[in-house]
Amino acid sequence: MQAVDPDYTRISLETADRVGNQLLTRLEGEGIYVEFRIQGSVALDVHIRGVSDVDLLTLDRYFRTYNRYGPKSGSYSASDTTESSQQRLMKIRSKSEVALSNAFPAATVDKAGGKAIALYGGSLARPVDVVPSHWYDTTEYQTSGHEADRAVTILDKNVPTTLDNWPFLHIHKIHERDSEIGGGLKKAIRLAKNVKNDAETEGTSIALPSFDIASIMYHANIQALASGTIYELAILAEAQRHLDFLSANQSYAMTLEVPDGSRKILDKAEKFNALRTFG
Numbered sequence: 001m002q003a004v005d006p007d008y009t010r011i012s013l014e015t016a017d018r019v020g021n022q023l024l025t026r027l028e029g030e031g032i033y034v035e036f037r038i039q040g041s042v043a044l045d046v047h048i049r050g051v052s053d054v055d056l057l058t059l060d061r062y063f064r065t066y067n068r069y070g071p072k073s074g075s076y077s078a079s080d081t082t083e084s085s086q087q088r089l090m091k092i093r094s095k096s097e098v099a100l101s102n103a104f105p106a107a108t109v110d111k112a113g114g115k116a117i118a119l120y121g122g123s124l125a126r127p128v129d130v131v132p133s134h135w136y137d138t139t140e141y142q143t144s145g146h147e148a149d150r151a152v153t154i155l156d157k158n159v160p161t162t163l164d165n166w167p168f169l170h171i172h173k174i175h176e177r178d179s180e181i182g183g184g185l186k187k188a189i190r191l192a193k194n195v196k197n198d199a200e201t202e203g204t205s206i207a208l209p210s211f212d213i214a215s216i217m218y219h220a221n222i223q224a225l226a227s228g229t230i231y232e233l234a235i236l237a238e239a240q241r242h243l244d245f246l247s248a249n250q251s252y253a254m255t256l257e258v259p260d261g262s263r264k265i266l267d268k269a270e271k272f273n274a275l276r277t278f279g
Contacts, residue, residue, distance in 0.1 A: 001187035001235060004049050012042050015126040016054040019100070019119060023058060023130070026099035032092060033061045039131075039167035041210050044174060046189045051197050052210070053118070053127035057152060057167070058096060063088050064135040065153060070142035085134065085162050089155035092132040093117070100130065114158035136164055148172035166260035170211070173259035174218060184225030187232075188217045188239045195278065207274040215258040215265045216246070216275070243278045 003009075020036040027034055040055035041047035065085060066076050081088070097117055101109045107122030113129075120127035133152045140149035148168045155162055178185040192213050196206045208216075217239065224238035246253040250272055256265045266272045 001191045001232065003045050003186070003190070004047060008049060009042065009045070009047070012047070012052075012054050012126045013038070015124055016042075016056045016128055018124075019104075019128045019130065020056060020058075022103035023096060023099055026103060027092070027095055030095050030099075032095055034092070035059050035061050037168075039171070040129075041193075041214075043167075044171055044186070044189075044214065046186050046193065046210075046214060048190060048193050048197065051193070053120070053129050055116070055129050055131060057131050057133050058092065059152065060088060060092060060134040064137060066137035067139045067142065070137065070139040072137075072142040076137075085153055086155065086160060088134065089132050089153070089162060090157065090160065093155055093157055096130055096132060114156040115154055115163075164262075166262055169260040170214075170258065174214060177218065177222065181222050181226035182229035184228040184235050185217060185220070185222075187228060187235050188220060188225055189214045191236060191239055192217055192243070192278070199277065204277060205274075206277045207270055211258070212265050212271065216256070217242070218259050219256050243275065247276045247278070 016036075016038060024034060024036075037057040037059065038054065039057050041052045042054050063081065063083075063085075066073060083091075097109065097111050100117060100119060104119060104122055104124065107119050107124050110118040110120075116129035116131045118127065118129050131154055133154045136151040136153045138149060138151050141147075141151070143149075148171070150168060151164045151166050153162050153164050174185060174189075193210060196208065196213065199206055220238055220242040224241075225235055228235035228238075246256075253272060253275065254264060254266050257263065258265050266275065
């Protein structure tokens with residue numbers, strides 16, 4: 001349940017920086033200017049040793065979309081390109097695949113994934129997922145100016161289509177709740193992720209991504225998790241109770257939303273079946 005040690009996290013972030021620096025230089029040579037953000041388990045500090053990769057958002061610095069009904073929509077200048085969001089991200093994706101293959105010839109550069117280019121092995125101390133993306137300025141972001149309210153648009157090249165995500169709102173919501181209850185939520189998330197990893201090591205697949213596991217535990221009883229500040233095994237008891245309750249109450253479980261409110265957690269039948277495997 002405890003966070004990994006700071007040195008482990010430092011090496012994860014340094015590996016992502018290495019990948020980002022190579023992309024920055026090589027994409028600039030192609031006339032593409034990007035910036036980077038870390039999302040996912042490492043950003044939330046719920047990553048687990050030997051399993052979690054680093055999600056590196058690769059954001060186009062000069063292409064963004066915005067809600068045209070937002071309070072500051074009139075302040076956005078016209079785009080200097082006729083490219084669609086999908087076309088722009090396909091360009092970043094294809095150029096990034098070439099750049100990463102050239103920069104890390106000893107590593108595996110897995111280009112099959114729709115949303116991310118996966119790098120691992122060679123000189124890389126940690127696996128890194130590179131996610132081509134651009135900013136989407138929501139109505140909420142135009143109002144607040146807080147990055148937690150700012151969405152990103154990513155590409156699924158295998159469809160192909162674009163998707164809007166709120167990774168920083170997800171991080172903010174979980175961090176906020178975890179802080180309110182003395183760290184019990186993140187401990188419960190790490191526990192569930194380790195249970196999944198142990199099951200899969202033994203040959204039992206649990207088809208729930210880390211994002212959904214964190215979202216499920218977000219809905220656990222906060223009073224019970226808070227008691228973990230005194231008696232840590234209370235977090236284990238609540239995690240098990242919560243998963244058992246959801247497994248036995250499918251209609252309720254299927255109503256739960258991810259913390260950013262963008263979709264239901266168990267938005268596919270196979271996800272509920274995976275949830276039941278925890279029992």
